[in-house]
Amino acid sequence: MGDLGNLLRVDIADGLQLVNPIMTASGTFGYGEEFSNFVNLDRLGALVVKGISLKPRPGNPPPRIAETSCGMLNAIGLENVGLEKFVSDKMPFLRTIQAPVIVNILGDTLEEYAALSENLNDIKGISAIEVNISCPNVKKGGVAFGTDPAMVFQVTEAVKSRTTLPVIIKLSPNVTDITATAGAAEDGGADAISLINTLMGMAIDHRSRRPRLANIIGGLSGPAIKPVALRMVWQVANVVKIPIIGIGGIMTVEDVLEFMIAGASAVEIGTANLIEPDATERIIEGLHDYIEESGCRSIREIIGSLQT
Amino acid sequence: MFLLLRHTVGLASITTVHPSLHPKCISHEAYIEPFAPSNIMMPIKCEAELLGNEKIAGDTWRITLSAPALARGAGPGQFVMVKGGKGANPPLWRRPFSIHQVIDNERIQLLIKAVGTGSEFIVSRRPGETLSLVGPLGRGFTLPEHAENICVIGGGVGAAPLFYLTSQLLARSTKPDTIKVFLGGATAADIQVLEKDFSGLGAVVLVATDDGSAGHHGLVTELLFHDLDPAMQWRVYSCGPQPMMKSVARYCLDKNWPCQVSLETLMACGISACLGCVVRGTGQTDLDGGGPYLHVCKEGPVFGAGEIRWET
Numbered sequence: 001m002g003d004l005g006n007l008l009r010v011d012i013a014d015g016l017q018l019v020n021p022i023m024t025a026s027g028t029f030g031y032g033e034e035f036s037n038f039v040n041l042d043r044l045g046a047l048v049v050k051g052i053s054l055k056p057r058p059g060n061p062p063p064r065i066a067e068t069s070c071g072m073l074n075a076i077g078l079e080n081v082g083l084e085k086f087v088s089d090k091m092p093f094l095r096t097i098q099a100p101v102i103v104n105i106l107g108d109t110l111e112e113y114a115a116l117s118e119n120l121n122d123i124k125g126i127s128a129i130e131v132n133i134s135c136p137n138v139k140k141g142g143v144a145f146g147t148d149p150a151m152v153f154q155v156t157e158a159v160k161s162r163t164t165l166p167v168i169i170k171l172s173p174n175v176t177d178i179t180a181t182a183g184a185a186e187d188g189g190a191d192a193i194s195l196i197n198t199l200m201g202m203a204i205d206h207r208s209r210r211p212r213l214a215n216i217i218g219g220l221s222g223p224a225i226k227p228v229a230l231r232m233v234w235q236v237a238n239v240v241k242i243p244i245i246g247i248g249g250i251m252t253v254e255d256v257l258e259f260m261i262a263g264a265s266a267v268e269i270g271t272a273n274l275i276e277p278d279a280t281e282r283i284i285e286g287l288h289d290y291i292e293e294s295g296c297r298s299i300r301e302i303i304g305s306l307q308t
Numbered sequence: 309m310f311l312l313l314r315h316t317v318g319l320a321s322i323t324t325v326h327p328s329l330h331p332k333c334i335s336h337e338a339y340i341e342p343f344a345p346s347n348i349m350m351p352i353k354c355e356a357e358l359l360g361n362e363k364i365a366g367d368t369w370r371i372t373l374s375a376p377a378l379a380r381g382a383g384p385g386q387f388v389m390v391k392g393g394k395g396a397n398p399p400l401w402r403r404p405f406s407i408h409q410v411i412d413n414e415r416i417q418l419l420i421k422a423v424g425t426g427s428e429f430i431v432s433r434r435p436g437e438t439l440s441l442v443g444p445l446g447r448g449f450t451l452p453e454h455a456e457n458i459c460v461i462g463g464g465v466g467a468a469p470l471f472y473l474t475s476q477l478l479a480r481s482t483k484p485d486t487i488k489v490f491l492g493g494a495t496a497a498d499i500q501v502l503e504k505d506f507s508g509l510g511a512v513v514l515v516a517t518d519d520g521s522a523g524h525h526g527l528v529t530e531l532l533f534h535d536l537d538p539a540m541q542w543r544v545y546s547c548g549p550q551p552m553m554k555s556v557a558r559y560c561l562d563k564n565w566p567c568q569v570s571l572e573t574l575m576a577c578g579i580s581a582c583l584g585c586v587v588r589g590t591g592q593t594d595l596d597g598g599g600p601y602l603h604v605c606k607e608g609p610v611f612g613a614g615e616i617r618w619e620t
Binding site for chain 1: 350351352353391397399400401402442573574576577579580581582583584585586587588593594595600601
């Protein structure tokens with residue numbers, strides 16, 4: 001076996017070097033503990049936890065999920081234990097794993113994002129912050145932060161100015177021009193960009209003529225969104241200089257390679273974890289074998305190597 | 309599993325006094341006994357060889373799988389997630405099924421009603437083929453130390469987890485004639501195999517059918533109302549369609565009988581990662597003054613009847 005450490009190593013930011021490009025996507029991997037019997041968590045490139053808000057959130061009424069062709073819809077409603085409980089109940093376990101822990105944060109106002117960033121800055125065992133900007137800005141009439149480049153800039157700046165941790169901005173795909181919000185994140189000081197969050201979708205039960213989610217609409221994830229995600233990663237890679245983390249329906253080693261060829265330095269595995277709880281480790285092993293057999297000296301050689 | 313262990317501690321705090329000792333006014337308090345620690349096993353993922361596949365009613369099948377590592381730690385009421393497809397465009401999610409029986413600590417049986425692409429794929433597997441399983445999952449039934457004066461009531465394929473439960477109850481009972489099983493189905497053909505098998509365990513079995521072709525002509529819950537001496541203290545276990553379980557739960561709460569129900573919901577993962585499988589609990593939270601959301605895959609699928617807010 002080759003030098004495993006170097007073969008798959010990728011760099012996301014100053015102080016955020018991953019032993020491999022396989023990360024977990026927020027909201028599909030709990031707080032890590034849930035998967036400890038399926039995956040050797042130490043082997044992950046990074047572990048991104050379920051999104052945390054300042055106060056606990058109960059989430060949406062059921063039904064919260066619906067299965068669709070090659071995908072699923074969810075309207076969980078950002079159910080989470082809140083910052084305080086996260087730090088007291090979840091961090092002790094997360095400190096025991098070797099993989100970098102990235103905390104995904106979400107808020108309703110700029111101030112909430114800033115407060116989360118400031119609070120997490122002093123917590124031991126956190127390697128970076130990922131910012132979910134797909135939430136509605138309650139002070140701006142409920143327009144999602146992530147759909148307006150000016151607000152993306154403000155959120156990025158607000159989070160970045162309160163922490164010395166690397167900041168990853170997770171982009172919403174529900175926009176006309178993904179390069180505009182990506183550019184705003186870069187201008188605001190983001191260390192990296194992750195994309196895509198879920199695509200807004202809907203499912204209907206034709207017999208009852210009712211929506212299949214209590215929330216009526218929800219976020220689409222899974223293999224169904226992979227082509228959209230690949231397109232957006234490629235577009236963003238053409239305009240920003242900071243590293244990109246690709247997300248969207250990744251189930252296999254081949255999917256990972258496609259995202260990296262499109263320009264991603266790393267990827268997040270999401271929906272696949274729900275179906276194959278050992279998906280991340282299986283993909284890491286497969287990726288290692290692939291790179292070793294391909295003759296590449298490092299997986300970094302394939303980042304952005306798309307031939308057009 | 310860390311979560312389950314912690315949860316067990318949490319449960320102990322709501323286990324107080326036997327409900328019959330409570331004054332009537334708080335009979336709707338959550339009542340469930342501590343989850344037996346011996347039932348806690350970390351879930352695993354495994355490929356299980358299909359050993360047998362038997363059609364027991366029109367669209368209901370009983371499959372037998374070899375899964376020693378999983379079977380050893382599986383308690384009654386726990387469930388497994390089964391991959392329902394291979395090849396191009398299979399259903400994305402695994403499908404949840406209660407464990408119907410554990411045989412010799414190495415085989416498990418599942419009772420599956422074929423209702424869609426996933427379940428149809430699973431029941432059409434032949435012996436020698438394999439199925440991918442994740443389990444055992446969730447919080448199962450809690451059993452009393454001495455099993456007596458117990459009523460197990462199931463509707464349709466809801467009988468699935470009750471078979472393993474009943475065999476375990478009988479194994480710890482010196483009074484099997486006080487363990488009654490009530491089974492409901494649409495027709496005699498739907499339940500004749502189950503009736504025979506439950507009787508074979510040694511339980512007292514009564515059936516009800518919608519069309520009157522076997523047993524009581526009507527709802528299985530009517531057996532509960534008419535055939536259990538209301539003056540006695542019964543312990544009730546139930547699984548079946550939502551309206552049936554609601555009716556059972558309300559009756560038992562009213563009588564102050566301990567009652568456990570096994571719920572079914574849509575599930576994407578079964579391992580408390582997606583948080584999609586919630587039902588509303590009783591009690592008070594900031595959430596519009598009502599109870600919390602309970603995750604069926606983690607806090608359930610078995611709940612005390614008083615833990616669930618039964619919608620009107």
